Amino acid sequence: MTTPPLLALDSIEVVYDGIVAALHGVTLEVPAGGIVALLGANGAGKSTTLKAASGLLAAERGKVVAGSVSFRGAPVRARGPVQLVREGLVQVLEGRHCFPHLTVEENLATGAFARRPSASDLRQSIERVLERFPRLRERRRAAAGHLSGGEQQMLALGRALIARPTLVLLDEPSMGLAPKVVEEMFTLVRTLHETEGMSFLLAEQNAAAALAVANTAYVLENGRVVAGGTVADIRARVDVRDLYLGGTGTGRTRFRARSEAPPPAT
Amino acid sequence: MSFFLEVLIGGLLAGVMYSMVAIGFVLIYKASGVFNFAQGAMVLFAALTFVSITERGVPFALALVITLAAMFALAIAVERAVLRPLVNAPPLSLFLATLGLAYVLEGLAQTVWGTQVHGLDLGISDAPIGAGAVSVSRFDLFAAATAASLVGGLGALFRWTRAGVALRAVADDPLAAIAVGIDLRRLWAIVWGAAGVVALVAGLLWGARVGVQFSLSLVVLKALPVLIIGGFSSIAGAIAGGLVVGASEKLAEVYVGPLVNGGIETWFPYVLALGFLLVKPAGLFGERSIERV
Structure with missing residues (x-):
């Protein structure tokens, strides 16, 4: 028998203001004691996904119109953000x-x-x-x-x-921070995970930093999950690497080679 | 010179009364970003309830307690019936809801307690007391002292209590307040209750001045320039704005009035407020954002 995940989003669709569709069937899970990275470009729907889980959507006139979100096995729909904070x-x-x-x-x-x-x-x-x-x-x-x-x-x-909390939804913790501070943040996340058993759902554009601490990861694109699995799986997928992880190894080498090449003689 | 001082002090003390009404607005504006048009109706409702109860032979202190309870019941009812269904509605909808609420309250108060004018005697004489060449009304001093203790009380409440910290948090960043688990519904009920208490105090002071009657709800119009001058989100601003309006309208009436055949007291504050809108639209104490360099 498997234990139910701490947080489960089951093919949810989110609409803002009754007309603007932001998520199209997002499914993901955060197991108890897991660190899950949610990667994707600006506007892919990372923040919306987190807000759907924490009940903050309503405050921004968003609504989960289909699918279900459950925390500790019970749907969050009936519980407001205050209640969810109380429950961890x-x-x-x-x-x-x-x-x-x-x-x-x-x-x-x-x-x-x-x-x-x-x-x-x-x-x-x-x-x-x-x-x-x-x-x-x-x-x-x-x-x-x-x-x-x-x-x-x-x-x-x-x-x-x-x-x-038992589960922290961290939205872009690295945004606008110096690399040293980013490192400090993620070290802290790992410490909290190891010493307190805290789980994290980590929305990040800084994929390298997020994957370094995560166990599993999902990639969002235009409100859809386009890839999901263990960190090793995600790293191995070439298309994901190209788009979100700073390009393929070869691409990066090429870039470097070009920029470091001596200027043509005049 | 002593005449000027007398006019100035009289104006400042009258201004305190304006501040009392304005503070009620500020409380609700800070907590929910709503301009509560019903604040004047709450003043009327509170004063009328209090007077009608005392006229039925209830002693002063008990009547005060009953009225306070009524104002808190009203606050909870408003949160349930008006604010909760309109959560996340645009500010204009909320403003219009408070406009409707004002009419409901005025109608309710007068249906229950009648429409005649009630006299209200707080037992404080209006006799002038002198200090040197300047004399001021005893009642005005009492009103100022009451206002000062009310403001002191509110200030302590916001500084030290959890509700106060939560209220300032919501005023700073409503979304973050929800995210950290501040219970907005409960906070709104508390704030409307506090605004009800302020309305009661203002209603008693104004009622003792001009009689408890329908026109009390029109003090809302006098609070408008006070808020524009002081800034909508600051209690200190409401006080400063009230003092500026009170002092300037009396001085203008006395010194400029005769040149234009008088009567400028009624509109002078609005002209002043217009001037502020042009020069300092956020008001004297309006939202100052913290800018880090």
């Missing part, structure tokens, strides 16, 4: 979305509100997150709007962690 499914939005006028501590606190913690529980939870992010501790009383991009990404992740 939290999304970190693309572009961080920290509350700019709130302090770092206040930002973190908002992530715990859904489970209505006691005052001491709240304080301890904030401390625990700050232990993980020493840089945030230094700036705990600063307004989030004054943090650097990397610090804001840490804060957004910390704010999600404080809800004690």
